[in-house]
Amino acid sequence: MKAIICEAYGLPEKVVKITERPTPSPKDNEVLIKIHATAVNDYDWSLVLGKPYLIRLMFGLLKPKHGLLGMELSGTIVAMGAKATKFKIGDAVMGDTSEYGFGTFAEYISINEKAVIQKPQALSFEEAAAIPHASCLALQALRDIGQIKEGQKILINGGGGGVGTIGLQLAKLYNCEVTGVDSQEKLAMMTSLGYNHVIDYKKVNFTKAGETYDLILDCKTNKAALSYLKALKPNGAYVTIGGKLSGLLKVLLWGKFAPLFSSKKLKVLALKTNIGLDYIIELLTQHKIQCQIDGPYPLEDAGRLIQYFGDAKHKGKIVMTTNP
Known part of the structure; x- marks a missing residue:
């Protein structure tokens, strides 16, 4: 599968790379999600720069240990672990995965089933990726x-x-x-x-x-x-x-x-991931609020878009999509 990773600390367009990795297999309580859309967040900017330096204590002193970018997604369940019961194959899901792991700048992710919730049909995949965080x-x-x-x-x-x-x-x-x-x-x-x-x-x-x-x-x-x-x-x-x-x-x-x-x-504020998301979805589906999306852009533009985010030039939420 195609994945975007950060190989070293530095300017995004120099250190953020497109790689090919094996598609992961879900562990017992995990689901394998085919990612349709994801979004850029402050986590991505901070990890790439390695600043503040607390980031390096958490993710690697000299370079990122794993380099996984991305913490929001919308996508489709394509496989399930032996003990995963919350969803079924084919379900559309969305969520902020940061409590359980990172790596949504990719075509697939295997993550604890608690990291995501059901995506309503009324929301596009782009909208669903833009709102959780x-x-x-x-x-x-x-x-x-x-x-x-x-x-x-x-x-x-x-x-x-x-x-x-x-x-x-x-x-x-x-x-x-x-x-x-x-x-x-x-x-x-x-x-x-x-x-x-x-x-x-x-x-x-x-x-x-x-x-x-x-x-x-x-x-x-x-x-x-x-x-x-x-x-x-x-x-x-x-x-x-x-x-x-x-x-x-x-x-x-x-x-x-x-x-x-x-x-x-x-x-x-110490964020509680995905708490209140059901209420936000209700407001969106009732057209009481709407998403302000900057994009969508192709996943391959991740390096440029992280810099764009860091320069604070984005209007609304920067959303990227994977190839169908």
Whole structure:
């Protein structure tokens, strides 16, 4: 089978390679999935670069131990392990596999059957690959951690990416006023999706603009931790889902101390994979929200697309498809 792997740490277009590997056989509790579509995530960018250096402690000091890329998929069950009972051959499935393993940048993957759920017919394979990770991040950040309420004033930093575009639509279900922060190139698209206000991050630092918000969803974590408190209303909440490790650690630290002197909250989301995905699928099939897909592109473009992701030029979720 064709698979995309990372052979060394470095720039994606230099170290990400197309290889031929044996098609795996499913172990007892695994299913073999023919992958139809997959998506690029921060994991892929971080693994390829080998940064932050914590990545190297987890996946290999000098080079990746396995080099497996990809953690989202949609596809079809083609074989089952002896003890796998959740699906049958021919079932269409989807999911974020990161709790059980990586390697969705390939034609096939053998993975624990718990890593995926049934794909509804109403969703295309491209849509199904675009939502498991980003939509669960957005939902858990806004609803579960941020406790979003009707009519709130919300800001999403990184509003034009996969998490931001879903987060906007979830916030609109609560009739919230939503501001999105991203690059100038994405602002028109963001306005067309329904953002009430958009900010070019190169021109305006939202933590110093004088506006305050009930809830901030941050996909970047690229400001001083205490500055987020200044951008929150009393009893407001800031929730980050990703960004530089140093920024996340500072938010985590100050989040412990903030309650001692403020009613505002600083939170770091620890994602629970695929939790809430059924709800997102229900919203999609009822046309209450929609996917914003950048692509689809062929799997062979993985190196270029990981760099594209790292440069933050993508609009929505970068989706790749394998050959039929």
